[in-house]
Amino acid sequence: MTIQRPKGTQDLLPGTIxxxxxxxxxxxxxxxxxxxEEIRTPMFEATELFQRGVGQTTDIVKKEMYTFLDKGNRSMTLRPELTASVCRAYVENKLYGQPQPVKLYYIGPMFRYERPQSGRFRQFHQFGVEVLGADQAIVDAEVISLVWNLYRxxxxxxLEVHVNSVGCPTCRASHREQLQEFLAVRKxxxxxxxxxxxxxxxLRILDCKNPSCQAVTAGAPTTKDTLCADCSTHFARVLDILGRAGVVYRVNPRxxxxxxxxxxTAFEVMVEEIGAQSAICGGGRYxxxxxxxxxxxxxxxxxAMGIExxxxxxxxxDKLPKKEPKLFAMLIALGEKAQTEGFALLNALRSQGLPAGMDLxxxxxxxxxxxxxxxxARYALILGEEELARNVLVIKDLSLGEQREVPLTDAVEEINKNYQRGV
Structure with missing residues (x-):
């Protein structure tokens, strides 16, 4: 029986990597x-971190986490997201004692047990940023503009940036009451x-992707309807800064x-035609x-945005770069003695940063x-018994079909000149 990779994972091979x-x-x-600045945190954390940080009512915590008991009978979880881990690192390493705000980014694998589909994997990769220690609206605008400019x-x-304000605990209490009253008769x-x-x-009901729930919540009170003065001012300031910076956004109350x-502030960046859902980035204030x-x-x-x-x-x-040549020069050594001498030449070229290979x-x-x-390869470097006897190397331009001989003692310098000139 052939062992295969786990469902929902992928092998990243040369040509794709x-x-x-x-x-x-x-x-x-x-x-x-x-x-x-970059931060790297452990692949697994104490389960309690995600229960307290992400939330007990979220699908991630309830259904999707890879959780296990270690040999010390402690509950551990493969990280399903990284914001909670970054905040834990911020506290544990006393980064709050440094000049604020602390501006961090990460790139790495996450793990969620969900149904694999187009654009969704059980081991997936995210890039994200976190800014800790600043509550000004201009910080929100900078975070959104960073991802907007990255995509550009x-x-x-x-692309569409959807943005909303979900309010603070004070004004969200009013929204919670109104929303429950609206939904009670259709619960x-x-x-x-x-x-x-x-x-x-x-509030999480508004985020449900079930069509029946979306129909029930049509016309429901939104957080935008109940924002307190502070949240309303903050949100208006975010929108003003984004507009002046040229970031194209749409207010989405749902x-x-x-x-x-x-x-x-909560936001997502949307793009069509990538399967499952159209969001390629999501985030907000916490x-x-x-x-x-x-x-x-x-x-x-x-x-956080999904790399996949x-x-x-x-x-x-069709925005991915075209495949670049693997090698600038390929050594063609004919016979054991030529291989031995040629390997020394190849090593000298590689030590100067020139991509070169040889037949093995x-x-x-x-x-x-x-x-x-x-x-x-642009050039073939031909070395056989005859060339060794005359102490020369044949340099063949594979794009032009032309070739010439150079003394072996001058070969490294000659080839490197061509590489530096890009010819």
């Missing part, structure tokens, strides 16, 4: 420009999950996001989360030239 590297390199470049850098088009029409949410967290920790997991009162905001989903959008829109199977000249062409 270069696309990931391109996206990750662009992400790191944009984060540097915005002054964000990547060349994506047809039986809600799905089982939403009937449970009715008492514990009715946008509440699926996690319990959000306060005030001013109570750090305190909830045992830290000092600390404002926070961030977002962004790559799918880039693929659909002792194939014929014809087959080695075919291999060099398949790998996109």
């Amino acid at each position: 270069e696309q990931w590297q391109y996206l990750e390199d662009t992400i790191r470049s944009v984060c540097r420009e915005y002054g964000y 850098r990547l060349g994506l088009v047809g 039986a029409e809600l799905c089982n999950d939403c009937q449970e949410r009715f008492e514990r967290n009715p 946008l509440v996001r699926g996690l319990d920790y959000y306060t005030k 001013d109570k989360l750090v305190e909830e997991i045992g830290g000092p009162p600390t404002a926070g905001i961030g977002f 989903r962004v790559l799918a959008a880039l693929q659909v829109q 199977l002792g194939r014929s000249l014809k087959n080695q030239l075919k291999s060099a062409d398949r790998q996109g």
Whole structure:
């Protein structure tokens, strides 16, 4: 029986991994420009962190977490998201003692047990940013503008930023009362999950993707209807800054996001034609989360985007870079002595940062030239018994079909000159 990879996971092979590297390199470049620093946290955490941080009523905690008992009988969970972990690291490492705000980003795998489908995996990868220690509206705008400018850098088009305010605990209490009153007469029409949410967290009902629940909540009171003066002013300020910065947005009063920790600003970036759902980024403010997991009162905001989903959008829109040649030069050594001498030459080229390879199977000249062409090499470096006897190397330009001889002692310098000139 052949062992296969677990359902909902994928192997990232050469030919595909270069696309990931391109996206990750662009992400790191944009984060540097915005002054964000990378953080890496453990792949697993104490289960309580996600129960308290993400929320007991969320689908993530109730249905999707990979949770296990370790050998010390402690409940551990593979991280389903990273905001709670970053906040835990912020508290544990006393980052609140540094100059604020602390601006962090991460790239890495997450784990959720859900039904695999287009754009959704059980092991998936996220890029996200978190800003801790600042509650000003301009911070919200910076976080949204970072992801907006990242997508523009990547060349994506047809994007929409949906933005809303879910309020604070004070004004959300009023919305909760109004929403429960609206839904009470139609509670039986809600799905089982939403009937449970009715008492514990009715706001989450607005986030349900079940068509029957969406029909029931049509016309329901939104958080925008009940914002207090402070939340309303904050939201208006966010929108004003985004508009002046040229970020195209749409206010979506039904946008509440699926996690319990959000306060005030919530947002998603949407793009069509990538399967399942059209969101390729989501985030918002979470001013109570750090305190909830045992830290000092600390404002926070961030977002996460699925690497797989962004790559799918880039693929659909034909925005991925074209495949680059693997090698600049391919050494074709004919015979053991030529292999030995040629390997030293190859090592000298590689030590100067020049991508070069050689045949390792002792194939014929014809087959080695075919291999060099398949790998996109610009030059074939031919070394056989005759060339060794004359102490020369044949440099063949595979794009022009021209070749010339150079003394072996000058070969490294000559090849490197061509590489530096890009010819």
